[in-house]
Amino acid sequence: MKKEAAKNLRTFAIELAVYAVLVTGYFFLVLHLLGNWLYHLENQHRYTYAIVAILLIAGQAVALDALTTLLFRLLRRRWR
Amino acid sequence: MFFPISNTHINPIYLVVVGFVIGILGGFFGVGGSFIAGPALRLMGVDWNYAVGTDLAHIVGKSIVAARQHRTLGNVDLKLGLIMAFGTIGGAECGAQLIQALKRAGNVNAVVSYVAIIVYAGIAIFMLWESQKTLRTDKGRSASVKGVQSKKDHSAFGPVTRSIQRLKIAPMISLPTSGIRISLWTIVLVAFVGGLFSGFLGGGAGYIRMPSMVYVLGVPTHLAVGTDLFEIVISASYGTFTHAIKGNVDILIALVMHTGAVIGAQIGVVATQYFAGPKIRLAFVPLPLIGAAIVIYTLVTGHKL
Numbered sequence: 001m002k003k004e005a006a007k008n009l010r011t012f013a014i015e016l017a018v019y020a021v022l023v024t025g026y027f028f029l030v031l032h033l034l035g036n037w038l039y040h041l042e043n044q045h046r047y048t049y050a051i052v053a054i055l056l057i058a059g060q061a062v063a064l065d066a067l068t069t070l071l072f073r074l075l076r077r078r079w080r
Numbered sequence: 081m082f083f084p085i086s087n088t089h090i091n092p093i094y095l096v097v098v099g100f101v102i103g104i105l106g107g108f109f110g111v112g113g114s115f116i117a118g119p120a121l122r123l124m125g126v127d128w129n130y131a132v133g134t135d136l137a138h139i140v141g142k143s144i145v146a147a148r149q150h151r152t153l154g155n156v157d158l159k160l161g162l163i164m165a166f167g168t169i170g171g172a173e174c175g176a177q178l179i180q181a182l183k184r185a186g187n188v189n190a191v192v193s194y195v196a197i198i199v200y201a202g203i204a205i206f207m208l209w210e211s212q213k214t215l216r217t218d219k220g221r222s223a224s225v226k227g228v229q230s231k232k233d234h235s236a237f238g239p240v241t242r243s244i245q246r247l248k249i250a251p252m253i254s255l256p257t258s259g260i261r262i263s264l265w266t267i268v269l270v271a272f273v274g275g276l277f278s279g280f281l282g283g284g285a286g287y288i289r290m291p292s293m294v295y296v297l298g299v300p301t302h303l304a305v306g307t308d309l310f311e312i313v314i315s316a317s318y319g320t321f322t323h324a325i326k327g328n329v330d331i332l333i334a335l336v337m338h339t340g341a342v343i344g345a346q347i348g349v350v351a352t353q354y355f356a357g358p359k360i361r362l363a364f365v366p367l368p369l370i371g372a373a374i375v376i377y378t379l380v381t382g383h384k385l
Contacts (some may be wrong), residue, residue, distance in 0.1 A: 015237030016343065019343065023096070023339045024340070027081070027092055027336065027339075031332055031335065031336065034332070035083075035084055035332060036084070038085065038331060038332060039084040039085055042085050042327065042329075046324065046326075046327065047325055049324055049325075049329075049331075050320070050321045050325045050329075051321075052331075053137055053320060053324050053329055053331040053334075054137075054140065054317055054320055054324075055138050056331055056335060057137050057138070057141040057168070057331065057334055057335065057338060058140060058141065058144055058317075060141055060335055060338055060339075061141040061142070061144035061145050061338065061342070062144065062148075064145070064251045064338070064339065064342040064343060065145045065148055065149075068158060068342060068343065068346060076221070079099075
C-alpha cells in the first residue's frame with residue numbers, strides 16, 4: 001500500500017512538472033494570440049463573445065482533462 | 081500579465097494557485113468555490129462585476145473536469161442532474177429578481193448579508209451535529225475495503241429523509257443510480273431553493289445544494305458531490321452566458337485560473353474515494369463558515385472583499 005502510494009506520488013510529481021511546462025507554453029502562445037481578438041469581440045459582439053467564452057472554457061476543460069489523464073497513464077506505465 | 085478585457089495586471093501564478101485550491105475543494109465537496117474565487121480576484125483589483133462573471137466561467141471548466149472524473153467513478157446521476165438543472169435556473173432567476181426588488185427598496189446589502197449569515201451558520205451547525213452523530217453511530221461498523229471507502233451512506237437525519245421520500249406526489253421518479261424513488265416536485269423544489277440562493281447570494285450555492293441532496297433527497301454523499309458538479313456545469317454555463325452578454329466576464333483570467341483547477345479537481349475527486357460520506361460532510365462544515373466570515377467582515381468593515 002505504501003509502495004503504491006509512493007509510486008502514485010512520484011508519478012503525480014512528474015505529471016505536475018510536465019504539465020507546468022506545457023501550461024507555461026500555453027500562456028505565452030495561445031492566450032497572447034487570443035487576447036486582442038477576444039478583447040475586440042467583447043467590445044463589439046457580446047453575444048458571439050458569450051458563446052465563444054463558454055466554448056473556450058469547455059474546450060480547454062476537455063483538452064486539459066485528456067492531457068492530464070494521458071500523462072498520468074503514460075507515466076504509470078513507464079514506472080511500472 | 082495584462083488582461084485587457086478587465087483592464088487588470090495579475091500574476092498568472094497567483095491565478096493558477098487560486099484555481100488549484102478551488103479545484104481541490106470542488107472535486108472533493110462538489111462546490112463551485114465562488115466564496116474563495118470572488119474575494120481572491122477582488123484582492124488583485126478585479127472589479128466586482130468581473131470577479132462574479134469570471135468566477136462563473138472558471139466554475140464551468142473546473143466542474144466539467146471534476147464531473148468527468150466523478151463519472152468514471154460512477155458518482156454522477158445524470159437523470160437527477162438534468163432535472164435539477166431546470167429547477168436551479170428557475171430559482172436563480174427568481175433570486176436575481178428578489179435582489180432587484182430589494183435594490184429598489186434600498187436595503188439589499190443588509191438583507192442579503194443577514195440572510196447569508198443565518199443560512200451559512202445554520203448549514204454548518206446542522207452538518208456538524210449530523211455528521212458527528214452519524215460517525216458515533218457508525219463506530220465499529222467498518223465500511224472500508226482495502227483503504228477505499230464504500231459509497232453506502234448512513235445519516236442521523238435518515239428517518240426524516242425517508243419520510244420525505246415517502247411523499248407520494250405524482251409524478252414519482254425512479255433514480256436507479258442514486259437508489260431512490262422520489263417525487264419530481266421534491267427534486268425541483270430542492271433545485272429551485274438552491275438556485276434561489278445562488279441568484280440571491282451569488283455563486284453556485286453548492287454549499288446549499290450538496291447538503292440538500294443528501295438530507296432531503298437521500299442521495300448518497302459521493303453521488304451528491306458528483307451530481308452537483310454535473311448540475312453546476314449546466315447552471316454555471318447559463319450564468320456565464322448571461323454575465324458575458326452584460327460585459328462581466330474576462331475569459332482570459334478564467335482560462336488561466338482553470339489550468340490550476342484541472343489538477344486540483346483531479347486530486348479532490350480521487351480523495352473522495354478514501355473518505356466515507358459522514359467524514360466528507362464533517363470536512364464540509366468550515367466551507368459555509370468561511371462564507372459567513374466573509375459576509376461578517378464585509379458588514380463590519382464596509383469593504384467588499
